[in-house]
Amino acid sequence: MNFTQFELLRLLQETGFNQSKAATRLHLVQSAVSRQLQLLEEELGSPLFERQGKKLLGLTPLGERVLVQVERISLAKQNIQAIAADARDSGNGSLRIATTHTQAKYLLPEPIQKFREKYPGVSIYMIQSSPDDIIQLLHHHRADIAICTERLSEDSKLIVRPCYEWRHIAIVPHRHPLAKGVLSLERLASFPVLTYSPGFTGRSTIGKAFGNAGLTLDVALSAADSDVIKTYVRLGLGVGVIAGTAYEPGNDGDLVALDLAQLIPGSQTKIAYLKHLYLPACLEYFIRELLKGEGKDS
Amino acid sequence: MNFTQFELLRLLQETGFNQSKAATRLHLVQSAVSRQLQLLEEELGSPLFERQGKKLLGLTPLGERVLVQVERISLAKQNIQAIAADARDSGNGSLRIATTHTQAKYLLPEPIQKFREKYPGVSIYMIQSSPDDIIQLLHHHRADIAICTERLSEDSKLIVRPCYEWRHIAIVPHRHPLAKGVLSLERLASFPVLTYSPGFTGRSTIGKAFGNAGLTLDVALSAADSDVIKTYVRLGLGVGVIAGTAYEPGNDGDLVALDLAQLIPGSQTKIAYLKHLYLPACLEYFIRELLKGEGKDS
């Protein structure tokens, strides 16, 4: 029973119960892993893994219950290291932000600039990925905080806090027919639409709004990235539906932004971090900055 | 960073930061403790303890934050052992009940008998103590479950669940003047009273009831134990005020029980166990039995 053995358990699950891969990630040889596994199972008195011959297939019910506790231990141990690092020098360290392109480009610049001024010694890692991946990054301790609009709610291991509300807009070139006249979901749906990939930046909200109106969207192109969408809107591929915050009057003067507030419900961008995770001074500051203006504490 | 070092931290706090005592409880010599402490502080990079010369005085702010995580680790580790023991043989093991005399004698016999029938292999340790001690026993992992009436509410580390409601009664010998006539707080207070020691079995409720009525109690004798009180009531020392459940018609026929339901508010006996503690099958069963009839789940 030691930390290495517990870390091993976690890695075995992550690697699909492959001892060789787990060994590599622990900087050990495979035989050491095999032995530690035997020792642990022997100490606990019953097998933690389902086996077929010598190969590991998965966890036993016992193994699963144990793993829950192991995750707690792993988290608490990381917390201790974070607490100590914070005490040694709270102006140092790293901040790993997992988020989507839209947030990284349009929401975060200002808070990150303020953060940088206060904590010039902290390295910021911006990890861009899909919302599904982002949550996995949190769970696997590969990111400290997640910022995104979707997939952040029904997870008991996370603390999720609302960060800010925003609206979708439609963008079209000036010459586009939609630039003039009254806007409606029906009229919008009559054009090819360019918007976010499923799972990104409120795409589900868009889908629901049209679905409820009995309309089917002709999605000509979907991308994770507001800027990619803008590019193809400029090429005349159709109507772009993007986050309102992604429209930059300075750079996007060639495009007309059409307010969809009456047509598509608002979206809420949230921040999330692991429950029971120690928040270093700098991370706490960053979260406070992000929540500023929102006012709602929980 | 290993489990021994963390266990050491916990023990140092328990022993008042005395390395020698902590060493003994870890079955080590004192010099080993000294070295492990240095290694841990060196690894974390800053001191965990306030020192005066060589003597340890207490925890630094860092040390306190670390200790919180250490307690989580310790608990999770114990959980793993409990889970494994439970899986090896859920009919075996032990059940450590911390409670007061009144509960042990008048509430628990029936549930424990049922428990014993279902789990004949489980050793039951009945730890009788004061409510204050009982809570400490839980925190120090020296008891699995606490059952008592007082001091069980404002602790965020515990899960507290109401178990049953009961009332106080007054007991007097047949010849006593109080055995006849109308009962009132005033009349009761005019006699010497024998009741529970402060902190025991609803003593605070009794005190408040008389206090609110502007009466001072003449407590001739207080004891932790209903049977002791009965004994001295029989000797004519005064009026006994005890839990209604402690009156046994069979054995206490020489005493008159007077209902105090209209005079003293009811008390609630609760059960408590550590949050995040793994409940072995037998403990889960025992808790379910205790809550039966209460119906309220939370």
Add this chain to the structure above:
DNA sequence: TTGCGTTACGACTCTCGTAAGGATG
């Protein structure tokens, strides 16, 4: 002097890596 903590050193235990071998597809 007694109690408490640190430092030095030898002995022992533990765990690793190397290497060889068995099982499985």
Add this chain to the structure above:
DNA sequence: CATCCTTACGAGAGTCGTAACGCAA
């Protein structure tokens, strides 16, 4: 025969206990 796991064995690291020392009440 390639992958995955187990077992045997020697080398090295880590931790303990003994013992000697420093310091304060």
